[in-house]
Amino acid sequence: MSSYTKKKLISAVAPLLSNIGVCKLFAPAYAGLGHILTFHRVIKPQNKQRIHNHLSLEISPEQLENTIAFYKSQKYDFISLDEVYQRLHSPKRLSKFVAFTFDDGYRDNYTIAYPILKKHQIPFTIYITTNFPNCKAVLWWYFLEEEILKNDSIDFEWQAKHYHFDCSSIINKEASFDHIKNLITRSFQIEDHEDLLSVIFKKEKTALYSHVKALALSWQEIKTISQDPLCTIGAHTVNHYPLSQLTTEQVISEINESRELIELYTGKAVEHFAYPFGKIEQASLREFDAVKALKFKTGTTTRIGNIFKAHRHKTECLPRISINSITDTSVLRLQSSGLLPFIIHRGRKVVTN
Template identity: 30%
Template sequence: MSVKYTAIRAAFELLWLSGLPRLSRMLSQSRGVIFTLHRVLPQEPEPFSPNAILQVRPDFLDYVIERVRALGADIVTLDEAIDRLAAPARPRPFIVLTFDDAYRDNLHYALPILRKHEAPFTLYVPTAFADGVGQLWWQAIEDIIARQEAVAFTENDEVEFVPTATRAQKEDAFSRLYWHLRKLPEPQRLAVLAEFTAKYGYDMERQCRDLIMTWQELRLFAGEPLCTIGAHTVNHYELAKISEDDARQEMIRSVDVIHAEFGLKPAHFSYPLGGPLSCGPREFRLANDLGFRTAVTTRPGGLYPRHLNQLTALPRVSLNGLFQQGRYVDVLASGGLMTMLGKLSG
């Protein structure tokens, strides 16, 4: 576990032991929290699984739903969340459940739990992923590094051979390559990724078809009363790294494709990756100009009435796969504490 996540875990332990989550729920002006989820899988991840942060177990999702309700929070839609932010008197606290990327395991493992608890949720769909031609590059580089004793990749126009025999070496290689790709402009990132995956015979389209729901499977969600379908661009590009016109087209086309498939126009949007490198004031303005009712980031924090003026820059709290301890849910569900932690980590 990285130094960052070790520090977060220590903070969660201290906060839970102190009793501050309960006090914060009583005194904070935060009215609710939006949770971010990606994958829901029953099996434990392999020892080298840097993307395990994106997956939670079904039993943990089940516990989260039961626990937040036991804490007095309602699980509501994004539209209901906005209504509660606008209420003159403080309403009951709320939690919003959101899932990014349309992983197939959401169908097999998450949907039955959500139906059992009658818990509404939002599913953000990147349309190229559902077409079977998306690039889940973060998983691709993990898969390649996992099965190699060494990898070669190009950085600063030089080819470097990096050992990946041990878990520590694999984690170091993944971190280096991940952040190298994150910092590249999108056209360069695509070129480096294409070279890297081709070198090791990795089929990106097959990976996408294996991991992501088809449009036919997604129709089950589009027809599910508990589900709100949201837009998540076409290609899952980091919008801040492409031109304004290209970013606008990524957003518009994703809405148009979903409308063509399901006959509905998404009113809610999720920025791919969602951190400061991926979206900012320009993207928030675009989402507002294009008429999205909300757009969510991955910047941690609770929701307050002031967010009525920032509906296309909403914070979310990640249900991170490294923190699947029941006691941490009390901390994660506290909008005031997550806002404080977000400011400290930012």
């Protein structure tokens, strides 16, 4: 089952479960101290065909407002990641919290999300992949969406093998997106990563940087937004590679170099980190150890889970709750009560690895 199909299934059953009061039964034991939300882009709805994977990465300004309204109605405290760290180490019992985090460093975080967050005085973190503002990262998932939507098939030769992907129907387009995405992330080698992208998209390497120039925050924008006390800038590596595919030396340099560059541009210490992609296939014990050794206060994954007191011993691998285009109030209720993490992790409460 694709991750989008799972999300659709969850949004279909969420109203039912929340109407019959199951969430209320779960919340006392499973809601935990609160949770950390994952966002990527906030953009105005687009009236064109999209690949579903991208709908997981984008929400509308209205949805951001609705998410804020939901947590206000539930009397959650809106807190920064510094405060999440403090609360994990504090013996006091406080209200439940929610922390907003945005991955990658898209320009719309500044132009669209920031005015909304500022209006409501919501603290937030933006995790920057530093080759985004350096305009040297390849947002291959956007090229892939474009190629799949405009073609009936995609063909290329790679390492003496011919690849053919049927894109003649919506279903085939979705399946081809998932297959090519897996090819790019699972057989990843730094040395030939851009060669592979060049071959798939039939573009010169320099032309692969076009999307990042259009979509990413600039260093000037990062510097400006970082001056607001509501904003925390976190690190998200240099290149957004799947870390599990790198050597330990490369992992440390991807993490450290991004931190140092952000500190140079903002003049502020970087104490929070998010793992690129963040699933078990891309970030696990070795990567967590690296983040711990580098003395970050927190490291966040994309494992789904709420935050519990026991996470104070595992602040380098905090789970999050992802907000996507089909997250409505009933899904939020399902997630915040702990019921959804309970189902996904088959009863496990404290999600780390």
